Amino acid sequence: MTVRLRAHHLLCMLTYVGRGYSPAFTANYDEIVLRLNAGEDAVLVEGPDDICRPLLGENPHAHCLNARVGQRDTRAASALSYWLGQAIDTGHALHLDKRLIERMRSAFAEGKTRKACLGCEWLALCTTVARKEFEGALLAPDLRE
Numbered sequence: 452m453t454v455r456l457r458a459h460h461l462l463c464m465l466t467y468v469g470r471g472y473s474p475a476f477t478a479n480y481d482e483i484v485l486r487l488n489a490g491e492d493a494v495l496v497e498g499p500d501d502i503c504r505p506l507l508g509e510n511p512h513a514h515c516l517n518a519r520v521g522q523r524d525t526r527a528a529s530a531l532s533y534w535l536g537q538a539i540d541t542g543h544a545l546h547l548d549k550r551l552i553e554r555m556r557s558a559f560a561e562g563k564t565r566k567a568c569l570g571c572e573w574l575a576l577c578t579t580v581a582r583k584e585f586e587g588a589l590l591a592p593d594l595r596e
Contacts, residue, residue: 454483454493457500458528458539459520459567461493464547465556466580468587470573475505484589487547495543497524519570527567534558549592556585 467484471477480502499507503515514520531539558564560581568574580588
């Protein structure tokens with residue numbers, strides 16, 4: 452299987468420490484991180500993705516559907532494409548191995564991809580996690596890669 456991710460969630464996952472909008476959201480996110488850590492690939496999608504799924508079930512007007520979130524995806528895809536030197540757009544498949552995660556975290560910590568995070572309610576938490584060198588972040592692909 453492949454994990455379906457929207458572009459800004461590529462940034463969110465870098466600092467994910469097990470907090471979320473609801474218990475169902477967090478449990479789902481934990482499962483997705485486990486799948487990615489086990490080597491499952493991701494594919495970029497437009498709009499709500501596998502991480503959003505519990506929110507859509509809880510609220511038909513979930514923020515995942517807002518235009519602002521779509522704009523966040525556009526900014527994230529643009530920033531990641533630039534810093535990774537490869538197109539990050541809908542349909543693009545990614546293998547989130549240790550090397551790629553380290554590159555994305557470096558760009559994130561240096562503020563090179565943070566424009567995508569403007570207006571996000573989790574910005575302060577993610578900034579704190581990045582400042583602490585991603586201590587406690589759950590995304591940790593197999594170190595043998």
